[in-house]
Amino acid sequence: MAVAVDKFDLLFDEIVRQFTSFSEAFAIVGAIYTTHKTFNIIHGCYRAIYVYGAPRLRGRPNLVSRYGRWALVTGCTDGIGKSYAQELASYGMNIILISRSSDKLLKCSEDLERQFGIETLTVTADFSQGRAIYTMIEQEIKDKEIGILVNNVGVMYYPENLHEMNMDRIFQLINVNVTAATVMSRIVLPQMVERGSGAIVNLSAATSIRPSPQLAVYTATKTYLDYLAQALQYEYADKGITVQSLMPCFVATKTSQYGGDVQSPGYFIPSASLYAKSALQTLGVTSRTTGYWPHQLQFYIVEMLPKSVWLWCTNIVNSAIKRKIKAGQQKKK
Numbered sequence: 065m066a067v068a069v070d071k072f073d074l075l076f077d078e079i080v081r082q083f084t085s086f087s088e089a090f091a092i093v094g095a096i097y098t099t100h101k102t103f104n105i106i107h108g109c110y111r112a113i114y115v116y117g118a119p120r121l122r123g124r125p126n127l128v129s130r131y132g133r134w135a136l137v138t139g140c141t142d143g144i145g146k147s148y149a150q151e152l153a154s155y156g157m158n159i160i161l162i163s164r165s166s167d168k169l170l171k172c173s174e175d176l177e178r179q180f181g182i183e184t185l186t187v188t189a190d191f192s193q194g195r196a197i198y199t200m201i202e203q204e205i206k207d208k209e210i211g212i213l214v215n216n217v218g219v220m221y222y223p224e225n226l227h228e229m230n231m232d233r234i235f236q237l238i239n240v241n242v243t244a245a246t247v248m249s250r251i252v253l254p255q256m257v258e259r260g261s262g263a264i265v266n267l268s269a270a271t272s273i274r275p276s277p278q279l280a281v282y283t284a285t286k287t288y289l290d291y292l293a294q295a296l297q298y299e300y301a302d303k304g305i306t307v308q309s310l311m312p313c314f315v316a317t318k319t320s321q322y323g324g325d326v327q328s329p330g331y332f333i334p335s336a337s338l339y340a341k342s343a344l345q346t347l348g349v350t351s352r353t354t355g356y357w358p359h360q361l362q363f364y365i366v367e368m369l370p371k372s373v374w375l376w377c378t379n380i381v382n383s384a385i386k387r388k389i390k391a392g393q394q395k396k397k
């Protein structure tokens with residue numbers, strides 16, 4: 065051996081031989097990686113066509129016979145909830161509207177009845193109050209066959225570090241974003257199980273796939289909703305119940321105006337009505353989706369970003385929003 069390595073040409077040959085086998089190993093790893101990525105892209109394209117294209121071709125399903133006569137939407141006097149209620153009504157479903165402002169509820173109910181010739185039931189409840197409201201809600205809806213529950217109600221806040229957040233605000237956020245969906249699902253599930261049909265939709269958010277510094281509580285509550293939906297889907301699928309996690313990116317509503325700029329709808333930031341129309345078409349087709357295909361593209365990009373890059377970027381954006389809001393507040397003073 066000593067003779068072999070002492071001779072340069074033999075040593076060189078040996079290195080080249082080793083290198084060739086390393087190259088082969090690298091080539092195999094590269095081929096596996098490329099195949100995996102190619103498969104993911106093809107699978108992603110197939111899923112996009114299946115989820116967003118195929119339902120349009122199949123036409124409008126009969127939601128009443130598939131799920132039940134009534135749909136219940138929480139937080140339904142504005143934004144996505146209001147549009148989701150309108151969309152469900154356009155399929156002939158009666159609507160239970162639960163929100164906190166009686167006057168807005170009355171207006172929504174009258175509009176829905178007039179426009180779609182359906183029945184409505186309104187329940188005024190402030191979900192930030194926690195446990196106190198649910199006995200009343202249960203009583204109000206007890207005779208209704210609830211086919212679809214849309215756990216839409218949710219609140220957002222300006223970027224803030226946790227130690228600066230008001231204590232009451234924290235409890236309100238958790239009550240509205242987490243408790244409402246959990247308890248409302250608990251209330252409607254027994255009748256869905258008994259009938260062997262029904263659907264629950266949780267409004268999570270695309271941002272829930274990554275933590276967001278300075279919006280820590282919001283994104284954590286949305287991740288909770290996503291996980292709740294995924295686990296319930298598994299638990300209740302064999303009982304004929306569909307549970308869907310909807311994870312939108314920006315939709316042009318009050319929530320998405322938290323940075324102070326009024327978002328006008330565009331291709332990547334749809335209006336609430338366009339979003340609701342697209343999202344409802346995915347119900348029964350997929351159990352976890354952004355609900356709108358340009359959002360799906362954004363979702364894939366965020367998923368591909370390394371977590372450290374995402375955390376860094378989000379922190380910078382949220383700090384800038386915070387500074388802008390503080391400057392605006394000081395100007396007003």
Ligand SMILES: NC(=O)c1ccc[n+]([C@@H]2O[C@H](COP(=O)([O-])OP(=O)(O)OC[C@H]3O[C@@H](n4cnc5c(N)ncnc54)[C@H](OP(=O)(O)O)[C@@H]3O)[C@@H](O)[C@H]2O)c1
Pocket residue numbers: 138139140141142143144145162163164165168189190191192193216217218219220240267268269270311312313314315316317318319320336
């Ligand atoms: N918009 C987005 O870009 C976006 C993105 C991802 C996820 N989401 C999620 O989608 C859901 C709907 O968002 P959105 O943008 O449509 O919201 P929005 O426009 O602010 O509307 C929220 C609705 O909930 C009601 N509400 C708020 N607090 C309530 C409470 N304590 N009790 C009862 N009702 C209450 C509001 O009633 P009032 O009319 O009386 O205020 C309103 O009807 C939320 O869960 C949100 O987190 C939104």
